[in-house]
Amino acid sequence: MEARIPKKTLADGLSILERIIPSRSSNPILTYLPITLGQGSLILRGTNGEVDLEVRLSAETHGEGQVLIPAQPFFQIVRSTPGELIELIFAEQMQLISGSYRTQLQTTNPDGYPELSFRQPAGEKLPAARLAQAMTRVRYAASTEEYRAIFRGVQLELSPGNLRAVASDGYRLARYDLPVSSDSTRKLVIPARSADEIIRIFKDVQGDVSIEVGEGTLTLVGDAVRMAVKLMEGEFPDYARVIPQSFVLEATLQADALRESLKRVAVLSDRNNHRVDLIFSGDKLEINSEGDYGRGREEIAVEAKGEPQLVVAYNAQYLIDALGPIEGGVKLSLSGPTSPSLVQAVEDSGYLSVVVPLRV
Amino acid sequence: MEARIPKKTLADGLSILERIIPSRSSNPILTYLPITLGQGSLILRGTNGEVDLEVRLSAETHGEGQVLIPAQPFFQIVRSTPGELIELIFAEQMQLISGSYRTQLQTTNPDGYPELSFRQPAGEKLPAARLAQAMTRVRYAASTEEYRAIFRGVQLELSPGNLRAVASDGYRLARYDLPVSSDSTRKLVIPARSADEIIRIFKDVQGDVSIEVGEGTLTLVGDAVRMAVKLMEGEFPDYARVIPQSFVLEATLQADALRESLKRVAVLSDRNNHRVDLIFSGDKLEINSEGDYGRGREEIAVEAKGEPQLVVAYNAQYLIDALGPIEGGVKLSLSGPTSPSLVQAVEDSGYLSVVVPLRV
Numbered sequence: 249m250e251a252r253i254p255k256k257t258l259a260d261g262l263s264i265l266e267r268i269i270p271s272r273s274s275n276p277i278l279t280y281l282p283i284t285l286g287q288g289s290l291i292l293r294g295t296n297g298e299v300d301l302e303v304r305l306s307a308e309t310h311g312e313g314q315v316l317i318p319a320q321p322f323f324q325i326v327r328s329t330p331g332e333l334i335e336l337i338f339a340e341q342m343q344l345i346s347g348s349y350r351t352q353l354q355t356t357n358p359d360g361y362p363e364l365s366f367r368q369p370a371g372e373k374l375p376a377a378r379l380a381q382a383m384t385r386v387r388y389a390a391s392t393e394e395y396r397a398i399f400r401g402v403q404l405e406l407s408p409g410n411l412r413a414v415a416s417d418g419y420r421l422a423r424y425d426l427p428v429s430s431d432s433t434r435k436l437v438i439p440a441r442s443a444d445e446i447i448r449i450f451k452d453v454q455g456d457v458s459i460e461v462g463e464g465t466l467t468l469v470g471d472a473v474r475m476a477v478k479l480m481e482g483e484f485p486d487y488a489r490v491i492p493q494s495f496v497l498e499a500t501l502q503a504d505a506l507r508e509s510l511k512r513v514a515v516l517s518d519r520n521n522h523r524v525d526l527i528f529s530g531d532k533l534e535i536n537s538e539g540d541y542g543r544g545r546e547e548i549a550v551e552a553k554g555e556p557q558l559v560v561a562y563n564a565q566y567l568i569d570a571l572g573p574i575e576g577g578v579k580l581s582l583s584g585p586t587s588p589s590l591v592q593a594v595e596d597s598g599y600l601s602v603v604v605p606l607r608v
Numbered sequence: 609m610e611a612r613i614p615k616k617t618l619a620d621g622l623s624i625l626e627r628i629i630p631s632r633s634s635n636p637i638l639t640y641l642p643i644t645l646g647q648g649s650l651i652l653r654g655t656n657g658e659v660d661l662e663v664r665l666s667a668e669t670h671g672e673g674q675v676l677i678p679a680q681p682f683f684q685i686v687r688s689t690p691g692e693l694i695e696l697i698f699a700e701q702m703q704l705i706s707g708s709y710r711t712q713l714q715t716t717n718p719d720g721y722p723e724l725s726f727r728q729p730a731g732e733k734l735p736a737a738r739l740a741q742a743m744t745r746v747r748y749a750a751s752t753e754e755y756r757a758i759f760r761g762v763q764l765e766l767s768p769g770n771l772r773a774v775a776s777d778g779y780r781l782a783r784y785d786l787p788v789s790s791d792s793t794r795k796l797v798i799p800a801r802s803a804d805e806i807i808r809i810f811k812d813v814q815g816d817v818s819i820e821v822g823e824g825t826l827t828l829v830g831d832a833v834r835m836a837v838k839l840m841e842g843e844f845p846d847y848a849r850v851i852p853q854s855f856v857l858e859a860t861l862q863a864d865a866l867r868e869s870l871k872r873v874a875v876l877s878d879r880n881n882h883r884v885d886l887i888f889s890g891d892k893l894e895i896n897s898e899g900d901y902g903r904g905r906e907e908i909a910v911e912a913k914g915e916p917q918l919v920v921a922y923n924a925q926y927l928i929d930a931l932g933p934i935e936g937g938v939k940l941s942l943s944g945p946t947s948p949s950l951v952q953a954v955e956d957s958g959y960l961s962v963v964v965p966l967r968v
Contacts, residue, residue, distance in 0.1 A: 318901045324875045325904075330868065341902060349872050353902040508690065512709050515684045541678045542701060542713040544685075 249311035249338035269294035281319035300364035369458035376453035391417035401437035492583040497554035503578040514564035609671035609698035629654035641679035660724035729818035736813035751777035761797035857914035863938040874924035
């Protein structure tokens with residue numbers, strides 16, 4: 249059983265798996281890498297218990313079969329090999345040859361390795377990079393608290409023609425809508441960390457990914473990658489009611505300028521609630537903070553309509569996060585000093601964020 | 609009391625101090641930054657108890673005096689200011705104005721700030737960048753163990769015409785000689801962490817640094833920076849006896865090639881002692897390792913004279929470290945499998961490293 253594969257192909261494949269395969273585990277077999285030799289392909293797998301992953305690489309092969317090898321040393325060795333081609337010879341041990349370097353890695357019987365939970369897709373597809381994009385834009389708003397565990401996930405909502413990603417921690421909410429050609433209707437909640445892996449793996453993938461849901465698992469199948477992600481049970485409570493519909497003031501300005509001002513002023517904000525006061529006054533926005541070390545203040549120009557004067561206090565970090573996905577202009581729609589505010593991208597109607605002001 | 613200073617000048621000055629001033633301290637006044645306004649200059653100071661530092665910046669000033677301001681928020685604010693010029697106005701608070709941004713920082717009475725231990729140089733000088741260079745080359749060999757505390761420092765030895773830096777942990781030694789025009793004779797041991805600060809601050813400084821030793825302190829005075837470093841008590845035991853004088857084999861090869869091979873082969877070495885076996889055989893050098901996960905092996909070409917065959921075992925990390933300062937060729941001079949080996953740079957006669965082989 250032998251395989252020859254370009255170093256770059258193998259290293260790229262392993263880099264996809266490297267974050268998933270644990271370097272330590274209470275179940276030590278998970279620290280191993282199952283390698284399967286098929287006809288013209290090398291199949292690598294891994295799981296961290298939450299995310300199962302399989303990468304299929306083209307290779308020149310002789311023979312078929314499966315072995316387990318220790319994953320971490322293999323990652324390190326492949327990265328550092330001197331040759332452009334890597335030769336793997338499977339016998340009692342696995343021999344790796346690359347240029348003047350050769351090594352023998354212990355192999356282990358693959359029988360004890362857990363079965364991964366990939367499901368066969370039935371035909372439903374989504375554009376891979378756009379799926380990752382939608383999740384990226386809302387990911388920041390997911391909760392890190394134990395309380396209301398469902399908010400530690402990112403909710404995907406499919407409806408005919410639309411894919412929506414939503415995340416919230418109860419104090420803020422981010423929502424991203426993306427037109428897709430899918431016609432199914434369903435809601436899934438993906439743990440935020442697994443969402444990070446989906447983003448990482450599919451963000452640069454061209455074309456579609458097939459998806460399949462069942463037995464609490466979302467399976468994603470791309471050209472070279474299969475992924476199965478454990479889903480969270482339940483779904484988000486109805487969040488539509490926190491999205492304000494009427495506003496007393498709408499202000500437009502450059503997202504970058506606002507973000508940089510907020511960062512500067514927030515340096516001196518209270519270290520517990522990062523409070524900044526936004527004082528809208530005609531076509532000026534003044535941002536103020538006050539904390540143990542002193543006070544910060546900056547003024548920027550806005551285009552505003554509505555109330556001539558309005559003061560609203562926010563957690564600066566929440567506003568900065570909400571501006572994160574926005575390039576170009578941002579529209580702030582305020583419903584008052586104590587009701588939720590909308591943060592929207594002028595040039596991307598798919599994005600919407602809700603930030604609840606601080607109680608003064 | 610006012611000052612105007614380009615943002616870049618101030619930010620560069622603060623970046624020198626930033627690593628020294630603690631963000632937390634059992635003596636909270638050390639987390640403050642003393643600012644002194646002089647005629648045409650802004651003087652900033654800081655200390656971590658081991659290293660005292662003073663940076664003098666050119667500025668447009670009105671009035672003279674000294675205040676203490678909280679250092680960490682000031683670092684953050686200066687980095688993020690929008691304008692190219694920063695204006696500081698000292699009153700009850702310190703007002704900072706830059707472009708559209710303005711802030712007021714609390715100030716504190718400077719009376720409680722400890723006196724820093726700079727001494728007036730008497731005229732002794734060293735080339736700043738070369739001093740830093742000599743210390744950089746040997747720094748890796750300093751000990752991190754509590755045992756024999758003196759080895760946690762870098763020893764500087766001045767003798768007429770020569771500056772020598774030495775570090776050792778008992779298992780390896782690095783020595784760097786640099787011709788200088790100084791004619792004094794003395795030995796100093798600088799704590800390794802303080803040596804890191806000297807390297808950081810003086811490595812890019814053109815020209816000389818004046819030095820002065822007294823009361824357990826080394827003072828270094830450059831154009832814009834004064835630094836006082838607490839010295840360690842005592843000096844290194846006589847290390848000349850561990851430097852071998854006669855050899856059974858000398859081998860020359862490219863340092864880079866050897867370093868890369870060692871890194872690859874060491875991946876599979878024993879995780880406790882990182883053992884690699886170097887098998888010299890004519891004009892070939894074979895490097896072998898064996899550990900829990902398997903075996904690594906690589907062969908590289910050498911120019912060798914002496915014994916036709918020799919096997920020596922090393923801690924791979926020690927060899928890799930010893931090769932660190934070497935560009936181009938390396939000469940390995942072996943005195944046998946159980947006696948110390950020399951690692952020297954073919955193109956830099958100032959550098960010498962001693963590595964003790966592992967007992968097989």
